[in-house]
Amino acid sequence: TAVNVFGFGQFYIGQTMADILNSGLLGAKGLGQMYTNPKEATRTFQQMRAYTAIQGQKMRNLLDPYTTHDAYMRFLKEANNESTRKKLFETMSGGVEVQADRFGMDPNSKLFRNIEAGSNAASNISGVRIQDSFTKSQMFMTEMDKYMRINKGISFRDAMANGEEPDLDAIQGALDATLKSVFSKDYTTTEQPELLRTAAKMAETFSNTPGFGTLLPFGRFFNNVLATAYQWSPLAAPQQFAKFTKTLVKGEPDVTDRDAFARMLVGSTCLLYTSDAADDTPCVDLGGRRII
Secondary structure (H helix, E strand, O other), rough: HHHHHHHHHHHHHHHHHHHHHHHHHHHHHHHHOOOOOOOOOOOHHHHHHHHHHHHHHHHHHHOOOHHHHHHHHHHHOOOHHHHHHHHOOOEEEOOOOOOHHOHHHHHHHHHHHHHHHHHHHHHHOHHHHEEEEEEEEHHHHHHHHHHHHHHOOOHHHHHHHOOOOHHHHHHHHHHHHHHHOOOOOOOOOOOOOHHHHHHHHHHHHHHOOOOOHHHOOOOOHHHHHHHHHHHHOOOOOOHHHHHHHHHHHOOOHHHHHHHHHHHHHHHHHHHHHHHHHHHHHEEEEEOOOOEE
């Protein structure tokens, strides 16, 4: 449980830094537009303020986790959010799958119910289930609020008070960020490139095979670790710069593309800083190798 919280915390802090970076980039863009396109500059500054305002909302959500969790559960219980609820509840932190039908098991069989009861009891006693639900609620509600502030200029709370439902882009963006933050995103879906999808499927199939699962216990978690290491590193720079430039030529980058670009910059900067810090750290020279 502590490891799950630590991993989520790292992603959450990294995303906060990415949001602040995006706010600064939009501010610089708005200043440039003031002399060329004042109308668009107003829109850009509105997006900049949305990224800034969401940081305050993050703190309110963290300081009042029970209210945030209650709002999260109420939203998911609505009939039109059933598919989102299933995607969030089909795994727990670390990509641990909890749906029997994915493995061809009968959830109504006596053996399965007895094993599931023991598994649920262990999850509840260890705090894994409640930790999973609360961390997901923090990320999901914050990200959906961010998408609505940027795309519609209204907070999630105000939208609900006015009877306005979040659009599909806000829900999908929040869902994607939430699953990434708990290392549970499914990279075997058709929306992924074929090569990536095939490799991810092989890892999950190997992990789910009896006996081989002891060598690779959590296939989905393994896929998420590799994907996160790539997305937050300089390795993603060529792809992100090409995609970001192409989007700028065609029009305004959406929130998802802007976040992906900022995550790459934040992760690369952190790696550069830690490597520089390592050079200044006392170490032991062992034949050309150093132990810090």
